[in-house]
Amino acid sequence: MSNSKTAIYRPEIDGLRAVAVLAVLINHLNHKILPGGYLGVDVFFVISGYVVTASLINRLNEDLRIFLVGFYQRRFRRLQPALLLTFVITIIVFNVFVSPSESIFQASNRTGIASLFGVSNIYLLRQATDYFAVNSQFNPFLHTWSLGVEEQFYLVWPIIIAGCSRLSLSSICFKPSLRWSILVLGTVSLIVYLAFSLKGDIDSAFFLPTARLWELAAGSYLAAGKDISKSSLDYSLKLPSKALPFMLPLLIFTFFAPDTIKIVPTLLCVAFTLLLIGNVQNSSSTFKLLANPVAQAIGNKSYSLYLWHWPVIVTARWTIGVGVWSLVPILILITIFTLLSYRVESYFRAANPSRLLIYNPLVAYPSLSVFAAAGAFILQGALQGRIFAGRPDINFTPVTDRQISGTRINTVNCFREPTSPISNSSRFSDCLYKPFARRPTIFFLGDSHADAITAIGSQLVAQGKYNVSFVSRGGCPSPYFKPWANDRHKLERYKLCDEHYRFVISKVFSLVSSGDYVVIVSNFPGYLKGLTQEDYPKAFASLDMQLNRLARSLKNKHASLIVFKSLPFFSSRPDHTQPITICKEEWFRPQKAIPDT
Template identity: 30%
Template sequence: MEHKPEIDGLRAIAVAAVVIYHAAPGAMPGGFVGVDVFFVLSGYLITALLVREWAANGRIDFTAFYARRARRLLPALVAMLVVVMLLLAGPMGRHESLVDEAATSSLHALAFLANFHFQASTGGYFDAGAEMRPMLHLWSLAVEEQFYLVYPLLLVALLRFAPGAPARRLAMLALGSLLLAEYWVNIQPERAFYQMPARFWELAAGGLVALSPAAAHAGRLSRVALPAGLALVLLACLQTGAWGPFPGKSAMPVVAGTSLALLAIHRGAVSGWVAFLLRSGPMVGLGLVSYSLYLWHWPLLVIVEAAWPEPAGIGLRLLACLAALVLAWASWRFVERPFRRPGIAPARALGAGLAACVLAAVAVAALARIDRLPAEVREISDAARQDLPSILGQCHFDTRDEVRALKPEACHSRPGVPPTYALWGDSHALAWQPYAWWLAEAGDASAAPLTLNSCEPSLGLADAGDDCARFNHLALTWLAEQPLDTLVIAQRWPIGYSELGPAPPLLGERVAALSEALARLRHVRRILVMGPLPDLSQPAPDCIALGWEDSCSRTAPAHRQRVARAWRELDELARRHPNVELVDPTDYFCDERRCPPARHGFALFWDSNHISASASLGFAEAYAADPARYTRRPKDAAPDTESR
């Protein structure tokens, strides 16, 4: 095909939007739609190539097509994966969660299944965040690869069996894909985001432009289409995040804008200052290296973020992007270009590409197995990753679950024995399960779990979602009917509610909602309300493995100061409800100096804020030995040092 520099300019806009969004999200809140620009461009270019081949030969050489795709995509991908794994297994080797995630993601990417992997491993309440996934951006590459597997066959079928109206049939398929995306985004948002069928319409939009006639002379509409399309793309880059669930209909502006710009280019309407900007040297240069820049920028940003206990500043993030740009140029010059030169037989190119993927997979797996941790550190770190409550899974509700009934009797600490102890709250109540079960066992009783992620125990909380409100209604109804001896209540008392400055009203709202619920539980002999805990800046297993115990933890005085407001509210709560006892675990989790990730020979947390099962059980024993030490009386309220 004739090289159209304006398309390189569109690539430059797309990759710049993505990089800016990842480096400084506030500067371009919708910059993630740069990926959607790439989808439309890919659909256009692939369709144009295949249609020209069909018109010239009456057939499509699938072997040659896939060989071109392999030569275009695989060399730079394989090079990036291996080099990043070398960096992670070498200087970052003790950051095991990062290395393990990178290796797993890389293997899925080499099998063209990265999007399935990320759909399954993101979006869950306890799943690692994006900042711990160096290969997360490869989901979009997997979507394109899966599109390439089915689209040529589909296009051949349209050209052969509907030669008079292939665009109409493709438009119908695109509409079906858009409707599917809109349906999924409201019931299964991860599937809508990651799966190719929900993105097919975006690639097909580019294909529809390629199937449209190229006018001999560009009309007025075509000349207006380029600036109008780019304006729509820019608006999407700035506003898409505020337009509701994505993709689906909220992706329509960026897809429409890119399609309009492509239509103008397709019809030769490339005059004016906008076209001049797109085909300018810097834009074309950035467009040429856009694929490699997309591959490199995100792993470097993740590495910079993970290299220190404190969050990376904007300066470091921009430096990482600059390094990615240098590596992108080197990748384009010494990896992409040599492999794109003609002369290699298609079958041989395909075989070489598959062999490169296999060898890269072997290299990635081998690098992931390098062990750089001292034995004693590994023992504690590995134990922390697995130190989870026994009810996690079948006996605890996730935010993805549809709550229709409470967990069955088999989830009680003593199935078959009517429970007189219960545990109620969010995921932090879940973390206290060993403590609650220990209390029940000491009382020769059975305990029942009532826990749902991100759902505070309350009644009538204004911002509680439907599932949380339904769950709390079921929990309160059950609790009101049981002859309970002891109820353990826990939730995360967010640090944002107790930092310096004016007290946010949400803290009062949450305590008031809890108080309203407690008013229905006067028949319970004893209600233990677990007080606020310290947290860490990084997950405890990583803090231990990296030797960042001090850097990850807060000082004990800082923790006490941060939670002073929350304790004042809880003191008032205990005054209103005589059967409430406040439990303050601070002395167990903090020494005089710090609140570390590990004490007593084991990790105190399994991540950055949920206490480990060992810590929960250890506290139960400490509490039983000296309950007065950990029981806070309202009259003992700490002075309000923050207002002084």
């Protein structure tokens, strides 16, 4: 092992960072131009695994405490100042331009808070977030999921490397044992990723660190087989010299893969990145292309650019729109904030900690994160809606607490997540409001779409003509049927859907009487879209049978069934809905500029 504490600088890696961040930027501006541009994040994972492992191996001669504490301090100084700056500005701007009545309002704020502590990927997974859904594209902190994956990797990786080093019999045995450890961990992680992907659990495959470790491990494996003080590899990962010029074009080619096909492009993207890092020589044309001054300038600022490009784009979606005419101001703002953030990032990395009054980054930066998070909680608590710059007449009851005033019908009591335990009878009674003894009752059943129209219940109660009930479970259709698209009905997450429906419908039939209505509000297109030609007729027949059975049973009780048409869809991405208030004209959102993503 080298005694040097400074690994040789490889400018072509900064060039690769530039390629990756530009791919992500183009994809986020218009996914139709570069549908697989999100794979730029996978390139970053491979690079991070390589660079971090190389740095750690180069410092193994340090005392264990200095080795570990020094690594975490460097990570905090590298990542946290720019992230804190981005968070504070973004969350204030978001609360100014986004109505707290929007369903994504609280989730966006909480994603930002989670990002400060490196767990936004876990939060997004727990919220069953679909990264590729249109409604997700309005969360200004969505992109921080990748920071969460990396920070969770940083948390354990130096401990693994230090353990391998100290368990090795000699320095000669260290690298082989480390490579074997990385190979085993990476292989297990790849199996986890493929297992989630093949069974249709795309969210877990996308957000979980255990399903992403193989990408970071790929770069780490390369670094573990390299003398960090030299530019050549000490084990065989060699390409024929004539093949090298094709690696960068092939990597870029993966960015054009449709976002509906994920496994193969991801595997190829990681492979091409790995081959590029392992084979680029200073004399090659690929090196000269990646090491040019423009690529270097962008690559050096790739972290700040990645942090800022998404909040600026999302803010534009909420305000002026994202289109050809707004492209220039969007890019100008991204550039300005990137340069500002890079100055902050560089200053805190280079400055003497005592000069900054930050003697211990492991205490100072988490403390600053706690203060920033507290401010965000105040914005979504006591000050919720106070700094919203829109018209108050379109600021409805916050959807995070949809409720019928004067009743116990609200999201907390009457909406269940897919994995929540089946409600008991007392919980069901909380979701029934029956003040009018001689009036019919309308029972609203379904998934999150049923919860989204709770405001209709308030209007019905105010008219004094109907009693109402709302019971819903996210991601679970009422009536229950199968199969669903991508076999999602087989996922562990939705195993309670059938039992939930049977429990709810039994309670409804124990209460329903002549003149009552059962209103079904479920996103049926979402469950059916994407089914194979073989499965679609089965699913449609199952749904049709369940609806007819329900209608006949209600008819026997002289009650009626109403199937609520799905909430609005937009032609650009017909499988997802847009935020409601984005259709409202504001001084900062002229109707002609409504974004079309």
